[in-house]
Amino acid sequence: MTTTVAEPVRDYDEVTAAFDPVLGLEVHVELNTATKMFCGCTTIFGAEPNSQVCPVCLGLPGALPVLNEIGLESAIRIGLALNCTIAERCRFARKNYFYPDMPKNFQTSQYDEPIAFDGHLDVELDDGTTFRVPVERAHMEEDTGKSLHVGGATGRIHGADYSLVDYNRAGIPLIEIVTKPVEGAGERAPEIARAYVSALRDLLRGLRVSDVRMEQGSLRCDANISLRPKAAPGEDQSAVPFGTRSETKNVNSLRSVERAIRYEMTRQADRLLSGQRVVQETRHWHEDTGVTTSGRSKEEAEDYRYFPEPDLVPIVPDPARVEELRALLPEPPGVRRKRLQAEWGISDLEMRDVVNARAVELIEATITAGATAATARKWWTQELARQAKTSGVELADLPITPAQVAALQALVDAGTINDKLARQVLEGVLAGEGDPKDVVAARGLKVVSDDGALGNAVDRAIEANPEVAEKIRGGKVAAAGALVGSVMRDMRGQADAAKVRSLILARLAPGEADGNG
Amino acid sequence: MAEELIRRTAAELAGALTRREVSSVEVTRAHLDRIAAVDGTRDADGVATGPGVHAFLHVSAESALAEAAFVDAARAAGETLPPLAGVPIAVKDVMTTRGVPTTCGSRILTGWVPPYDATVVRKLKESRLVLLGKTNMDEFAMGSSTEHSAYGPTRNPWDPTRIPGGSGGGSAAALAAFEAPLATGTDTGGSIRQPASVTGTVGVKPTYGAVSRYGLVALASSLDQAGPCARTVLDTALLHAVMAGHDPRDSTSLSDPVPDVVAAATTMDVSGMRIGVVRELHGDAENGSGYQAGVLRRFDEAVEALVDAGAKVVEVSCPSFTTALAAYYLILPSEASSNLAKFDAMRYGLRVRPEGVSDPTAEQVMAASRAAGFGDEVKRRIILGAYALSSGYYDAYYGSAQKVRTLVQRDFAAAFAEADVLVSPTSPTTAFPLGAKLDDPLSMYLQDVATIPANLAGVPGMSLPAGLADEDGLPVGVQILAPARADDRLYRVGAVLEAALRGRWGGPLLDRIPEFPPLGG
Numbered sequence A: 001m002t003t004t005v006a007e008p009v010r011d012y013d014e015v016t017a018a019f020d021p022v023l024g025l026e027v028h029v030e031l032n033t034a035t036k037m038f039c040g041c042t043t044i045f046g047a048e049p050n051s052q053v054c055p056v057c058l059g060l061p062g063a064l065p066v067l068n069e070i071g072l073e074s075a076i077r078i079g080l081a082l083n084c085t086i087a088e089r090c091r092f093a094r095k096n097y098f099y100p101d102m103p104k105n106f107q108t109s110q111y112d113e114p115i116a117f118d119g120h121l122d123v124e125l126d127d128g129t130t131f132r133v134p135v136e137r138a139h140m141e142e143d144t145g146k147s148l149h150v151g152g153a154t155g156r157i158h159g160a161d162y163s164l165v166d167y168n169r170a171g172i173p174l175i176e177i178v179t180k181p182v183e184g185a186g187e188r189a190p191e192i193a194r195a196y197v198s199a200l201r202d203l204l205r206g207l208r209v210s211d212v213r214m215e216q217g218s219l220r221c222d223a224n225i226s227l228r229p230k231a232a233p234g235e236d237q238s239a240v241p242f243g244t245r246s247e248t249k250n251v252n253s254l255r256s257v258e259r260a261i262r263y264e265m266t267r268q269a270d271r272l273l274s275g276q277r278v279v280q281e282t283r284h285w286h287e288d289t290g291v292t293t294s295g296r297s298k299e300e301a302e303d304y305r306y307f308p309e310p311d312l313v314p315i316v317p318d319p320a321r322v323e324e325l326r327a328l329l330p331e332p333p334g335v336r337r338k339r340l341q342a343e344w345g346i347s348d349l350e351m352r353d354v355v356n357a358r359a360v361e362l363i364e365a366t367i368t369a370g371a372t373a374a375t376a377r378k379w380w381t382q383e384l385a386r387q388a389k390t391s392g393v394e395l396a397d398l399p400i401t402p403a404q405v406a407a408l409q410a411l412v413d414a415g416t417i418n419d420k421l422a423r424q425v426l427e428g429v430l431a432g433e434g435d436p437k438d439v440v441a442a443r444g445l446k447v448v449s450d451d452g453a454l455g456n457a458v459d460r461a462i463e464a465n466p467e468v469a470e471k472i473r474g475g476k477v478a479a480a481g482a483l484v485g486s487v488m489r490d491m492r493g494q495a496d497a498a499k500v501r502s503l504i505l506a507r508l509a510p511g512e513a514d515g516n517g
Numbered sequence B: 001m002a003e004e005l006i007r008r009t010a011a012e013l014a015g016a017l018t019r020r021e022v023s024s025v026e027v028t029r030a031h032l033d034r035i036a037a038v039d040g041t042r043d044a045d046g047v048a049t050g051p052g053v054h055a056f057l058h059v060s061a062e063s064a065l066a067e068a069a070f071v072d073a074a075r076a077a078g079e080t081l082p083p084l085a086g087v088p089i090a091v092k093d094v095m096t097t098r099g100v101p102t103t104c105g106s107r108i109l110t111g112w113v114p115p116y117d118a119t120v121v122r123k124l125k126e127s128r129l130v131l132l133g134k135t136n137m138d139e140f141a142m143g144s145s146t147e148h149s150a151y152g153p154t155r156n157p158w159d160p161t162r163i164p165g166g167s168g169g170g171s172a173a174a175l176a177a178f179e180a181p182l183a184t185g186t187d188t189g190g191s192i193r194q195p196a197s198v199t200g201t202v203g204v205k206p207t208y209g210a211v212s213r214y215g216l217v218a219l220a221s222s223l224d225q226a227g228p229c230a231r232t233v234l235d236t237a238l239l240h241a242v243m244a245g246h247d248p249r250d251s252t253s254l255s256d257p258v259p260d261v262v263a264a265a266t267t268m269d270v271s272g273m274r275i276g277v278v279r280e281l282h283g284d285a286e287n288g289s290g291y292q293a294g295v296l297r298r299f300d301e302a303v304e305a306l307v308d309a310g311a312k313v314v315e316v317s318c319p320s321f322t323t324a325l326a327a328y329y330l331i332l333p334s335e336a337s338s339n340l341a342k343f344d345a346m347r348y349g350l351r352v353r354p355e356g357v358s359d360p361t362a363e364q365v366m367a368a369s370r371a372a373g374f375g376d377e378v379k380r381r382i383i384l385g386a387y388a389l390s391s392g393y394y395d396a397y398y399g400s401a402q403k404v405r406t407l408v409q410r411d412f413a414a415a416f417a418e419a420d421v422l423v424s425p426t427s428p429t430t431a432f433p434l435g436a437k438l439d440d441p442l443s444m445y446l447q448d449v450a451t452i453p454a455n456l457a458g459v460p461g462m463s464l465p466a467g468l469a470d471e472d473g474l475p476v477g478v479q480i481l482a483p484a485r486a487d488d489r490l491y492r493v494g495a496v497l498e499a500a501l502r503g504r505w506g507g508p509l510l511d512r513i514p515e516f517p518p519l520g521g
């Protein structure tokens, strides 16, 4: 652990009263292609170090790159989904710099000729309003290897005894999506940044081009932020020049995106308000302490000596194929949500709860698997949302599938189990005991509907509670609830309450036995 | 017998092998014996010692004889084999060879044994040629004399005090010294053609993209092209046919079918063909243009020989060729500076710990290894290239050079509208003495003034012997250039010219080479 000296910060309200923030977000997405960007090596996450390498991605002398066509199509689809123009012709370039995890000591990346440019993404905020984030470009590049610094105190390269490099990641296709400067976010800048990354993640997941798992690094975010003085009333804010920006790296969760930007705003504001200047630099976000620390200074920009990659021919996408890909794009998440809301017949507020719970896809899949909209929504936004919160994971990461939820509800609908038992079945499924029917069988959780066993239990309850029985006989049908409770306890919950009730009434108030189930 | 075998052409050897008049083991052993007799020795670090041609950096005697025996066995079993099966070949050390050291003439690759074969090498093996070893070259193909090899220069078999050309001087000298009947080369600005010119042999730089670059250690990716080297036009065509063809591992590889170069080398008809003499590549002996008088005289005779054979001569002008050299020396170093960045001691090759540093960083090890591993010429070009690409200078240098490149391509297009092939002297001079230009890089660069335009435009070119210069008795080369993808025209014209000149000389030019001084002992 590095000891980070916290820099002074200002109160957030003070910041937003004095300054207008300008955001810039760079998101790197690892594509989920079966092979790397320029060679045939596989891309399985977590494989044995240096087991997925070849002369090309190791940068051996003489090896040459060949573009992964699937990777190119993924890039075009991302560009289209972000409402970008697709380049008629573009090239790769070499970004030259020395680093041990870069096999060729240059990165093959697009520079001044991105595959997609000039787009936007509409993101929905917590209050239901929409904010349009302008997208500058989406370009293709290759990932680097991964260094592991062994020994020393920090896990960083300085002070390490030695370093190991794993080239499995070298050459994995990346798409870098860069926004234009995002103006007009105001005090909602941190929220907008999080909502943008979240919307981008949903969009990429919908395109099925990436695993988009921030914790595994398949979606990585760098957040640029700068502050400029707030325009006086009546003045045009966009006429005020941008301030000096910092670039925060290592922002590896949605929550961190929001927190890191908020922190940087308060830190920069303190410098500006105390007469210092903001240094243009790379900063590292520390999830544990909630602060950023200074990294490499970018005041003297490194010269990457970019030039067109001579080992790859220019890319000229076939316009007919681009149109085909456009036509095959999935429905944009925003449009889809509106459609689903109508289909499910729920209010704006209810839909927002569903969205905030990140349950849209899960509910949809549960309905597809046979559940009704109401029951699917109930499971995911109540019991399962509670479970996710308790175990501190995303809803989608709970070890239960939409098909299992639908199967569970089917058991309830068939009367095999009741709601109370269903919760126990759910626990079993989450504990990895198998599908709902397996849990029912293994735990013996079936509702007892056998008249003999239930009848005996009812008789015992009537015998044990003569006063209550007398009340029911006297016409106080509502008192039956107490006897039902007694029977259910007796049966350890494994009984169909409606059935119990009707058996009680059949014995004590035959006129009420039907139609009151 | 052995003396007679090494003087045969590859086509003759292939015929004798097919007819089973001779075995591949006999042919291979004859060449290995010749190498042992004339190539000289190397010390433990691989540096040339004592007299000798020093064409080879590495000789694979055992594996060569083993492969030869396999080919003989296959032939004895009645298998149908490719045309050149069992014929020995020397491979330029810039091509990766699985299990065989590949140094590119550089210290920095000391000890590196590639885990894979270059596509060209794979094709040679599939065609059952017998790989004799790896030939010397200027470090990373930077040079025109092989003097920039970290392992010592190769000597010109015509005169051991002179250079054999470069960068592929090892391959050319191996052919001229009868150490191999065939050899491979790579040509970025003349590295096949200029050595052919100064050693009295034949070399072809095919159309860019005709031969795969996969496994060629890159100098300048947009200019590099591998090609065949031999002692006759027909042999060169036979090897060309083996090396060329589309390779899915090289994005810049052409997908067109390979022109029938072997048929073209046996057509023996140039009647009506238009031969364009490039004014800018002819020079003028009187006003000191850098072209040697004897070179121009042999070249003019070659043009006359083509006219006698029925061709028509036209003069064409390519004004941009005068600035091509300057553009080339910006594009080449730019690409090279990036291509050579991978040699950083992290994964393979030489690793040097910096002196006086107890706990060096990766960057310090990289810097120390590169400082120790690269020679002066390589460092000169890396620095030049890094400078030309740096922001603020990019447009003025790399950008302008690319514009010149476009002009060169236009000049070629205009010239090929008037002529079917273009001709010029390959090199302005005959072989110069070892050491003569080592301290004068610019005059060394001028050796390639006539060969560079073809690389900038991607068009194919051949050099073949035009005779010996009167003033020094050393070989002169004539260059033939054809439009892109028309490599066959080189062979059609080259074969006719070769036959005509041999008629005048009364046999191959190499018959006149003095016997290389036998090694002591």
Ligand SMILES: [Zn+2]
Residues within 6 Å of the ligand: A036, A039, A040, A041, A052, A053, A054, A055, A056, A057, A058, A171
């Ligand atoms: Zn690979």
